[in-house]
Amino acid sequence: MAKKSIGPVRREFSPWENTDHPPFIEFRNVTKKFGDFVAVKNLSLKIYEKEFFALLGGSGCGKTTLMRMLAGFETPTSGQIFLDGQDLAGIPPYRRPSNMMFQSYALFPHMNVEKNIAFGLKQDKMPAAEIEARVAEMLRLTKLEQFAKRKPHQLSGGQRQRVALARSLAKRPKVLLLDEPLGALDRKLREETQFELMGLQEDLKMTFLIVTHDQEEAMTVADRIAVMDKGELVQVATPSEIYEAPNSKFVADFIGDINLIEAKVTEKTEAVTKLVSVVDGFAIECDQETEANVGDTVWYAIRPEKVRIAHGQTEPGVVNQIGGIVWDIAYLGDVSIIHAKVGEDEHDTIRATFTNVSRMVENPIKWDDNVVLTFDRDAGVILAR
Amino acid sequence: MDEVHVAAPPRRSLGAWLLIAVPYFWLFLFFLAPFLIVFKISLSQTAIAIPPYVPTFDLAEGWQAFTDSLSEFSLENYVWLTEDALYWKSYVSSVSIAAVSTFLTLLIGYPIAYGMARSPQSWRPTLLMLVILPFWTSFLIRVYAWIGILKNEGLLNQLLLSLGLISEPLVILNTNLAVYIGIVYSYLPFLVLPLYASLERLDGTLLEAAEDLGCPSWKAFWKITVPLSLPGVIAGCFLVFIPAVGEFVIPDLLGGSDTLMIGKTLWVEFFNNRDWPVSSAVAVILLLILVIPIVLFQNQQQKMAEKEG
Numbered sequence: 001m002a003k004k005s006i007g008p009v010r011r012e013f014s015p016w017e018n019t020d021h022p023p024f025i026e027f028r029n030v031t032k033k034f035g036d037f038v039a040v041k042n043l044s045l046k047i048y049e050k051e052f053f054a055l056l057g058g059s060g061c062g063k064t065t066l067m068r069m070l071a072g073f074e075t076p077t078s079g080q081i082f083l084d085g086q087d088l089a090g091i092p093p094y095r096r097p098s099n100m101m102f103q104s105y106a107l108f109p110h111m112n113v114e115k116n117i118a119f120g121l122k123q124d125k126m127p128a129a130e131i132e133a134r135v136a137e138m139l140r141l142t143k144l145e146q147f148a149k150r151k152p153h154q155l156s157g158g159q160r161q162r163v164a165l166a167r168s169l170a171k172r173p174k175v176l177l178l179d180e181p182l183g184a185l186d187r188k189l190r191e192e193t194q195f196e197l198m199g200l201q202e203d204l205k206m207t208f209l210i211v212t213h214d215q216e217e218a219m220t221v222a223d224r225i226a227v228m229d230k231g232e233l234v235q236v237a238t239p240s241e242i243y244e245a246p247n248s249k250f251v252a253d254f255i256g257d258i259n260l261i262e263a264k265v266t267e268k269t270e271a272v273t274k275l276v277s278v279v280d281g282f283a284i285e286c287d288q289e290t291e292a293n294v295g296d297t298v299w300y301a302i303r304p305e306k307v308r309i310a311h312g313q314t315e316p317g318v319v320n321q322i323g324g325i326v327w328d329i330a331y332l333g334d335v336s337i338i339h340a341k342v343g344e345d346e347h348d349t350i351r352a353t354f355t356n357v358s359r360m361v362e363n364p365i366k367w368d369d370n371v372v373l374t375f376d377r378d379a380g381v382i383l384a385r
Numbered sequence: 386m387d388e389v390h391v392a393a394p395p396r397r398s399l400g401a402w403l404l405i406a407v408p409y410f411w412l413f414l415f416f417l418a419p420f421l422i423v424f425k426i427s428l429s430q431t432a433i434a435i436p437p438y439v440p441t442f443d444l445a446e447g448w449q450a451f452t453d454s455l456s457e458f459s460l461e462n463y464v465w466l467t468e469d470a471l472y473w474k475s476y477v478s479s480v481s482i483a484a485v486s487t488f489l490t491l492l493i494g495y496p497i498a499y500g501m502a503r504s505p506q507s508w509r510p511t512l513l514m515l516v517i518l519p520f521w522t523s524f525l526i527r528v529y530a531w532i533g534i535l536k537n538e539g540l541l542n543q544l545l546l547s548l549g550l551i552s553e554p555l556v557i558l559n560t561n562l563a564v565y566i567g568i569v570y571s572y573l574p575f576l577v578l579p580l581y582a583s584l585e586r587l588d589g590t591l592l593e594a595a596e597d598l599g600c601p602s603w604k605a606f607w608k609i610t611v612p613l614s615l616p617g618v619i620a621g622c623f624l625v626f627i628p629a630v631g632e633f634v635i636p637d638l639l640g641g642s643d644t645l646m647i648g649k650t651l652w653v654e655f656f657n658n659r660d661w662p663v664s665s666a667v668a669v670i671l672l673l674i675l676v677i678p679i680v681l682f683q684n685q686q687q688k689m690a691e692k693e694g
Contacts, residue, residue: 073593093596106594110612120598171598 007240015048024049030079039065041231052208054222062231099173103180105164107152114148120171138166178210194220252301261300280343285319287377302380307352312372322373427665428458462666478645483629486568494576502584559641567635576621583617
């Protein structure tokens with residue numbers, strides 16, 4: 001059997017797998033307190049050169065504080081931050097080799113597009129001809145040539161976003177920090193811009209660090225994602241690992257949609273774990289090891305798109321098969337999400353995604369239909385409580 | 386690429402017209418009408434009469450008398466203003482005293498407004514209150530109080546003498562310096578308030594962005610904060626400069642006999658010489674001196690804004 005890989009592979013880039021590879025950015029036991037509030041709790045993290053890294057989490061999880069410490073706007077209460085081998089302690093923001101794209105864009109309203117982009121270069125006392133050339137290059141890169149003489153208030157949201165990007169890239173920083181860079185754009189423009197950002201990062205061969213609360217955005221653009229909660233890293237992994245192999249109930253629940261089934265371990269070997277659902281008593285067999293002991297209660301987590309749904313009844317003695325009644329159907333166009341009631345309680349449902357591959361359906365699934373839900377032996381993950 | 390659309394101005398309803406009419410009516414009643422009366426007096430001649438000038442209009446005498454009296458108007462008073470050096474000297478001195486005081490007020494007011502805008506949010510209402518607090522005492526009493534502070538045996542000299550910093554009292558009262566102190570003190574809130582409003586609106590992330598791009602904070606102050614607070618600076622300076630040019634009470638109480646200001650000249654003309662026509666002419670010219678540069682300045686601003694927009 002060929003070795004399976006988790007999810008699609010975007011590019012062959014995984015310096016984090018090599019423990020000898022020196023990190024480009026390193027947070028070492030960093031803690032940040034605001035009064036009594038601990039924003040970042042003894043956090044250690046390594047980010048590698050040319051990586052597109054995402055900090056993902058809800059509001060107040062400490063992701064922005066972490067980025068602002070790297071930029072120099074906040075000082076860690078304890079711990080160290082290294083960038084390209086240099087300890088950043090005591091270095092003011094204006095001497096750090098990173099540039100930031102602000103969530104609000106923070107464009108200088110009294111300067112036109114050109115001058116905004118040139119601002120950082122002028123601070124470095126770059127010769128005027130070089131500044132001009134670099135600004136022209138940035139304008140071309142962000143397709144802003146025709147707006148060079150406009151002031152920020154004369155631009156649309158998308159154009160402003162690109163000016164902010166051009167300004168933060170103009171100095172060719174070692175690291176580009178993106179603070180919720182696409183939050184203010186509408187969905188279509190946001191998706192377009194995500195791919196533009198990825199293209200830019202590839203072309204410029206720079207290290208990008210993005211802070212976002214939007215999981216789709218993080219999964220689209222990033223090589224690796226760090227999921228944060230309450231000032232701590234919960235999981236640091238590639239988007240597909242985060243999605244397919246979450247390490248905790250928090251990550252599983254935070255990223256995408258998932259069915260969490262409470263189950264008891266009945267039998268375990270090196271490669272196979274057998275479970276039985278606590279509430280409804282159906283049997284689950286899973287090609288996965290678990291640290292839990294026989295008799296322990298765990299979560300069996302399975303994504304709705306990995307649950308197949310069809311009309312019918314369960315056959316006795318077959319595992320990974322649950323009988324249910326259709327309770328609710330959400331038609332989203334591309335897929336339908338079907339809520340199947342598997343127990344007595346109306347909240348005791350399992351969600352299955354049904355891809356609408358044909359326009360016309362002969363025997364559609366309807367409310368109150370008897371259905372059978374099946375899934376593969378490697379479809380779900382066992383999460384310790 | 387999306388374009389910025391300029392919407393056509395909406396048609397105004399009767400209600401909207403009435404709403405606009407209120408301020409225009411106000412301006413007409415309390416600005417234009419008094420100005421026309423003063424302007425009319427400035428074209429008349431002095432007379433020993435009540436009121437002390439001719440011609441006067443009397444509606445009872447009919448239309449003929451009215452047109453006859455129009456022929457009596459002359460620009461004689463304006464010519465007189467150019468003949469006596471007192472007047473143009475007063476104007477020049479007023480404008481220069483006002484300009485110096487405005488500059489000093491800005492020098493003191495900017496740090497105050499800046500400090501207020503950067504102070505913790507919870508302090509700001511209190512600080513604003515403190516700026517407005519002097520208005521609760523009569524302006525006249527506050528200026529009189531400065532006499533007590535500045536006079537030779539006043540509080541300031543007593544303090545400096547007791548500290549041994551000076552051996553003889555400083556002569557401040559009845560000099561131009563006392564006038565500067567008076568104007569700066571009295572008009573400071575007028576500069577601080579609009580300036581504070583524009584500094585408070587300033588987005589702090591702009592300064593972070595400047596610093597992030599390699600600009601130390603003292604430099605960011607000149608490159609970002611100062612240019613963006615310019616509208617507040619201009620508004621504040623106008624609010625100080627305009628009333629300071631015509632100021633009468635402060636130079637009269639704190640200034641010396643040689644402190645020449647147009648407000649004082651006008652007072653003397655009006656009350657001592659009872660020459661209403663000449664004092665009216667002085668007032669009209671003062672208005673022109675103030676209004677013409679401001680109108681030109683605003684036109685310039687508008688042209689610049691249009692060029693950008």
